[in-house]
Amino acid sequence: xxxxxxxxxxxxxxxxxxxxxxxxxxxxxxxxxxxxxxxxxxxxxxxxxxxxxxxxxxxxxxxxxxxxxxxxxxxxxxxxxxxxxxxxxxxxxxxxxxxxxxxxxxxxxxxxxxxxxxxxxxxxxxxxxxxxxxxxxxxxxxxxxxxxxxxxxxxxxxxxxxxxxxxxxxxxxxxxxxxxxxxxxxxxxxxxxxxxxxxxxxxxxxx
Numbered sequence: 001x002x003x004x005x006x007x008x009x010x011x012x013x014x015x016x017x018x019x020x021x022x023x024x025x026x027x028x029x030x031x032x033x034x035x036x037x038x039x040x041x042x043x044x045x046x047x048x049x050x051x052x053x054x055x056x057x058x059x060x061x062x063x064x065x066x067x068x069x070x071x072x073x074x075x076x077x078x079x080x081x082x083x084x085x086x087x088x089x090x091x092x093x094x095x096x097x098x099x100x101x102x103x104x105x106x107x108x109x110x111x112x113x114x115x116x117x118x119x120x121x122x123x124x125x126x127x128x129x130x131x132x133x134x135x136x137x138x139x140x141x142x143x144x145x146x147x148x149x150x151x152x153x154x155x156x157x158x159x160x161x162x163x164x165x166x167x168x169x170x171x172x173x174x175x176x177x178x179x180x181x182x183x184x185x186x187x188x189x190x191x192x193x194x195x196x197x198x199x200x201x202x203x204x205x206x207x
Contacts, residue, residue: 001025001087001088001089001090002049003052003053003065005052005072006075008050008052008075009049010049010050010051010052010053010078011046011047011049011050011051011052011082011087011088012051012052012053012054012056012087012088013051013053013054013055013081013085013086013087013088014038014040014041014042014085014086014087014088014089015054015055015085016054016055016056016057017038017040017056017088018038018057018058019036019037019038019060020058020059020060021038021056021057021058021068021088022036022037022038022039022090022091022092023036023058023060024058024060024062024064024065024067024068025065025090025092026090026092028064028065029092031092035151035152035155035193036090036091036092037090037091038088038089038090039088039089039090039091040086040088040089041086042086042087042089043089044089046082046086046087048082049082050073050075050078050079050081050082051073051078051079051081051082051085051087052072052073052078053070053071053072053073054070054071054073054081054085055069055070055071056068056069056070056088057069057070113141113142113143114138114141114142114143115138115141116138117138117139117140117141118137118138118139118197118198118199119137119138120135120136120137120138120157120160120161120198121136121138121143122134122135122136122161123136130161131163135149135154135157137189137198139203146188146189148188149189151193152191152192152193153189153190153191153198153201155191155193156191156193156195156196156197156198156200156201157198159195159196159197160196160197160198188204189201189202189203189204190202190204
């Protein structure tokens, strides 16, 4: 993230850089409907520009970044800070739903019965995977794929699967993980992205 002060582009120290700060930056850049993530430790690299700001503190409902409290460094202090501080960044993720093809009539394999309602599994061409694959959700006694998914749902699914050390889940828009048993019992699942499990989200059945 770079900010302009006194007609000079400069950097922001990552000291105190939070989700709320990232949210306001992303909102101001036009990414108001995604999941804003703060990036620390000069994640995107550190140039030799001066550091303009430190200790940024946004609440999360500001209309612009200028409304957040912050410490403005002098040009001299900013040049010294670049030697000691890491700089802040953001990842603004726009939640664009995927639309995978789903057939109209089920062809359910009895082996795909499940008993733990609300649980998830990942499969890669029919083989269970612990880190990536097609998302399948246990619903009404059957493993069902999801035909519509966005990054917020992916985030919750990854969290439920135990991947809590990561900030977000990526949606892969392809049939890389196969289209077997492509009938879905679920129209869509709506999450805010903060839920600990998908059972806390709103599940809508197919018509």
